[in-house]
Amino acid sequence: MLEMLWNSRIQCAAVILFAVGFATLLLHHNLIKKIIGLNIMDTATYLFLTSIGYIEGRTAPIIVDGSTAMERYVNPTPAGLVLTGIVVSVSVTALMLSLTIRLYQRYHTLDLDEIYMIAQQEQNQEGGK
Amino acid sequence: MSFAFNFPLFSILASLICSVVSSMLNGKTARRLSMALTLAVSVSSLAVLQAVRRSGEAVVYLMGHYPHPWGNELQIGLVEPLFSAFFSLILFLCLLGGKRHLIADLEPEKSHFYFVMVDLVQAALLALVYTNDIFTGYVFIEICTIASCGLLMIRQIGRTTLASVRYMIFSLIGSGLFLLGVVLLYNITGQLLMPSLQQAIALLAESGQYHIPLMSSVCLITMGLAIKSGLFPFHFWMPDTYGYATPCSSGILSGLISKGYIFFLIKIIFRVFGTEVFYGSGMQNALYVLALCGIVFGSVSAIQENNIFRMLAYSSAAQIGYIYLGLGISPVLGTLAALFQILTHAATKPALFLSASQLCDAAGGSKRFHDLQGVGRRCKLAGAAFTFAALSMIGVPLTMGFMSKYLLAMAALDTSRKIVLTLLVLAVSTILNTFYFARTIIRLYNQPNGEFSPAASGVGQRSYTLAAIPFALLNLTAGIFTSPLLSLLEHGLELFEKVG
Numbered sequence: 001m002l003e004m005l006w007n008s009r010i011q012c013a014a015v016i017l018f019a020v021g022f023a024t025l026l027l028h029h030n031l032i033k034k035i036i037g038l039n040i041m042d043t044a045t046y047l048f049l050t051s052i053g054y055i056e057g058r059t060a061p062i063i064v065d066g067s068t069a070m071e072r073y074v075n076p077t078p079a080g081l082v083l084t085g086i087v088v089s090v091s092v093t094a095l096m097l098s099l100t101i102r103l104y105q106r107y108h109t110l111d112l113d114e115i116y117m118i119a120q121q122e123q124n125q126e127g128g129k
Numbered sequence: 130m131s132f133a134f135n136f137p138l139f140s141i142l143a144s145l146i147c148s149v150v151s152s153m154l155n156g157k158t159a160r161r162l163s164m165a166l167t168l169a170v171s172v173s174s175l176a177v178l179q180a181v182r183r184s185g186e187a188v189v190y191l192m193g194h195y196p197h198p199w200g201n202e203l204q205i206g207l208v209e210p211l212f213s214a215f216f217s218l219i220l221f222l223c224l225l226g227g228k229r230h231l232i233a234d235l236e237p238e239k240s241h242f243y244f245v246m247v248d249l250v251q252a253a254l255l256a257l258v259y260t261n262d263i264f265t266g267y268v269f270i271e272i273c274t275i276a277s278c279g280l281l282m283i284r285q286i287g288r289t290t291l292a293s294v295r296y297m298i299f300s301l302i303g304s305g306l307f308l309l310g311v312v313l314l315y316n317i318t319g320q321l322l323m324p325s326l327q328q329a330i331a332l333l334a335e336s337g338q339y340h341i342p343l344m345s346s347v348c349l350i351t352m353g354l355a356i357k358s359g360l361f362p363f364h365f366w367m368p369d370t371y372g373y374a375t376p377c378s379s380g381i382l383s384g385l386i387s388k389g390y391i392f393f394l395i396k397i398i399f400r401v402f403g404t405e406v407f408y409g410s411g412m413q414n415a416l417y418v419l420a421l422c423g424i425v426f427g428s429v430s431a432i433q434e435n436n437i438f439r440m441l442a443y444s445s446a447a448q449i450g451y452i453y454l455g456l457g458i459s460p461v462l463g464t465l466a467a468l469f470q471i472l473t474h475a476a477t478k479p480a481l482f483l484s485a486s487q488l489c490d491a492a493g494g495s496k497r498f499h500d501l502q503g504v505g506r507r508c509k510l511a512g513a514a515f516t517f518a519a520l521s522m523i524g525v526p527l528t529m530g531f532m533s534k535y536l537l538a539m540a541a542l543d544t545s546r547k548i549v550l551t552l553l554v555l556a557v558s559t560i561l562n563t564f565y566f567a568r569t570i571i572r573l574y575n576q577p578n579g580e581f582s583p584a585a586s587g588v589g590q591r592s593y594t595l596a597a598i599p600f601a602l603l604n605l606t607a608g609i610f611t612s613p614l615l616s617l618l619e620h621g622l623e624l625f626e627k628v629g
Contacts, residue, residue, distance in 0.1 A: 018305075018309060021305075022302065022305065025298065025301065025302060025305075026298075026302065031294065034298060038301055038305070041305045042305065042308075045305070045308050045309050045312055048309070048312055048316075049312050049315075052312075052316050075319075077321070078315070081264060081312075081315070084264070084268060085308065088268065088271045091271075091275065092271065092274075092275065092297075092301060095275055095278060095297070096294075096297055096301075099278075099282065099290060099293055099294050099297065100294070102282075102290050103287075103290050103291065103294060106287045106290065107287065112294070112295075115291055116291065119287055119288055119291055122287065123288070
């Protein structure tokens with residue numbers, strides 16, 4: 001059991017990081033912290049993917065010295081998936097940050113609960129439009 | 130191979146190209162381009178459907194002619210073109226019917242960006258419907274999330290920004306879980322294409338190897354997509370999102386985007402996990418229970434609302450519950466009911482949102498029931514369209530709503546343990562639905578309590594009429610001539626399961 005855990009220590013760390021990010025995203029009221037949580041969560045997934053995609057002692061599948069033996073190279077797909085994932089998470093983060101800026105300009109706070117209360121009050125004053 | 134089999138790829142590419150082109154056009158031209166695109170995709174999907182029916186077999190479309198496992202593939206069966214035709218048609222009708230609010234709610238110099246997002250949603254929905262590769266699915270899920278957030282935040286009032294943030298948070302939690310599930314699956318199988326994944330998973334399930342990662346992956350993927358589509362208790366973003374967006378966006382978000390995710394989930398259940406593994410994992414019971422809770426809580430919350438848009442949003446939460454209820458009941462009949470319920474809700478909810486927005490305009494822009502008293506007498510068409518769609522939601526015979534409830538009940542009768550609870554909840558929810566929709570309709574046709582504000586300008590009135598009638602006709606036609614549609618779905622589901 002312990003040996004198994006030790007062998008997959010990076011994956012275990014990734015899962016723990018994922019949980020940390022998930023909890024931050026879900027439980028924190030501060031928008032910036034939520035976004036940080038989101039990034040931790042995504043990064044944890046990429047760590048997981050990268051760690052399973054790499055086998056010690058092997059290299060990227062680029063043939064330089066004419067050797068085509070399969071045992072020398074790693075599968076490039078996980079790395080490709082990670083790159084795609086990074087692109088996605090960067091764009092999502094940018095979108096979230098821009099939303100945060102807009103909310104801050106409108107409500108002058110980053111606390112989601114406070115913003116919600118202010119919005120509710122405004123709505124009650126306006127009368128249902 | 131018939132030339133029509135190229136159309137799905139062309140549609141996806143055309144949607145992506147149109148979204149780029151739209152960013153350089155003015156708002157009006159961009160809107161026309163989007164509408165032409167959705168209509169063209171809808172018609173071409175019907176051509177694909179016809180071609181598949183003629184050949185009688187599902188086609189695997191290799192992109193770039195790279196064979197598995199290197200290439201990316203599209204799967205073209207019967208269900209896929211049917212849903213893509215249906216989704217595109219609804220998208221077209223939403224754009225048509227929501228024209229007035231699109232002009233009023235969008236800043237003129239930024240309005241073309243809205244249609245960039247619409248085209249991206251179209252591309253993402255098509256890709257989710259057709260793709261045969263689970264990671265491509267993930268990428269388009271994210272594109273869909275970002276684009277739908279754009280649809281929401283384009284109306285610049287504080288509440289929509291707040292709603293977008295909440296929507297994004299729930300969506301991102303969902304896609305995070307989904308991604309982790311996919312990665313786990315890739316970890317134990319080394320495959321990303323659906324047919325190869327299914328073969329590998331069948332082998333793993335037989336040998337009992339990697340049981341825990343496999344089950345975690347089933348759980349993560351299902352929950353991820355369930356959160357994104359707003360299954361109870363993750364529906365809290367719905368009222369704000371649908372309540373404050375421009376009506377066209379509310380229609381697209383509730384009728385299409387959440388359905389796209391569910392369709393993808395059904396696809397994963399059938400084509401990746403296989404029904405045996407999924408229905409052996411117990412996950413369907415979790416979906417079943419959450420769906421039951423969602424149906425009851427959604428309806429109860431809808432009764433308590435006094436804002437018509439938020440009431441419709443809570444009713445969406447209940448309707449999503451019906452879809453998951455179908456999935457939770459049984460693999461074949463239940464999924465059939467779920468697929469039919471997807472079509473029903475996609476045809477009904479946008480019509481409700483668009484009619485409600487017309488009615489609210491006539492009441493001077495207020496969305497409160499108190500101010501809507503008697504509005505139906507003045508806006509005859511919108512009132513009638515709302516009433517008809519509401520009847521379909523309740524499940525009155527001759528409408529699609531009746532058929533989907535009937536199918537759910539039939540699916541439940543076929544099982545041994547889920548009969549009583551399902552029938553009970555269906556009955557209770559029908560009563561609750563009747564209660565809040567009947568209350569709304571009675572209000573709409575009551576004596577008006579005061580003078581109405583002068584009629585809003587006639588802009589978009591004609592296009593609303595042009596959209597409201599097809600919505601009602603579609604609902605009526607599919608509600609009356611259900612058997613051809615059902616046999617198509619049934620046959621499609623068989624093709625779905627077959628590993629190509």
